Amino acid sequence: MIRLSFALLMSLPGLLRAEEEAVQPPRDPAYQLVWADEFEGDGPVDETKWRFEEGFVRNHELQWYQKDNASRKNGLLVIEGRREKVKNPRFEEGSRDWKKQRWEADYTSSSITTMGKHDWTFGRFEVRARFTPLSGLWPAIWTTGRGRWPHAGEIDILEYYSGRIYANFCWAGKHGRDLWNTGSHSIGRFVTDDSWKDRFHLWVLEWDEEKMTVWLDGEVLNTQLMKHVKNQDGPAINPFLGPQAFRLNMAIGGPQGGDPSKTEFPQRYEVDYVRIYQKDG
Secondary structure: OOOOOHHHHHHOOOOOOHHHHOOOOOOOOOEEEEEEEOOOOOEOOOOOOOEEOOEOOOOOOOEEEOHHHEEEEOOEEEEEEEEEEEEOOOOOOOOOOHHHHOOEEEEEEOEEEOOOOOOEOOEEEEEEEEOOOOOOEEEEEEEEEOOOOOOOOEEEEEEEEOOEEEEEEEEEOHHHOEEEEEEEEEHHHOOOOHHHHHOOEEEEEEEOOOEEEEEEOOEEEEEEEHHHOOOOOOOOOOHHHOOEEEEEEEEEOHHHHOOOOOOOOOEEEEEEEEEEEEEOO
16 A cells, blocks of 8 residues: 655645545545644654553543553554553552552553644544454544533544444533433444455544534434534533544443453554644634
8 A cells, every 4th residue: 555654745735545535525625634643654653643541541441551552553553452461550449439449450452642732623534444343342533622521522533332333522511411412323334244344444523613523434423513512511612612632542341341351352443544634714
């Protein structure tokens, strides 16, 4: 496969790979590439673009996040979920904090984010990725805004767990509870043969002042009209009128992620590229 460097893409925006010419849904020519990671070559993740989350982080998930599980291999970002034990240095006997209750983790994975480095307001986000949809795996492509959650907003371009593909939008409801517009689809809608897991698939978010829409391989997964979004706790604002940072991770298990005990490990979540486009102004 011919690969173009980000610098070349930026300097020659009209020069695109043949597969890009046929992206679905078609890209408005007014969109210009403003940021990308092509994950070219082999080596560590570019920490000028991404930072790593570490340890137990959210949702009572089973994995311990660590740098070691993410790298660039043959021009791909590879996030590897492993069944391995890691001691929890934050363990406290009798703690009521779930992150401190476990003296060790049984699984490891990686989570990377542009938070604190880069974020964007509006645009078209394209991610080409693949994974094997198995019990206990929870790969995700998502964004979060500046400030506390859920008041700063969350966009789930991809979540897979428990046999379903999700595309969601989240903001603050009454009393600070999370309020969701959830797009939920059986994985069987997309997996028509055994080769689905071996092929790369294109997730797209288009986000502007009017609406946000998420697609998978050209099929709409969910849409949210911006005029219907307003935080119901704290200032009555639409958080999606402000910037969102980008996130890629593969969680394992937890109340939503499902039971990974019968899944063979290691498992790979592979990302070919992340590309972010915006219109002038």
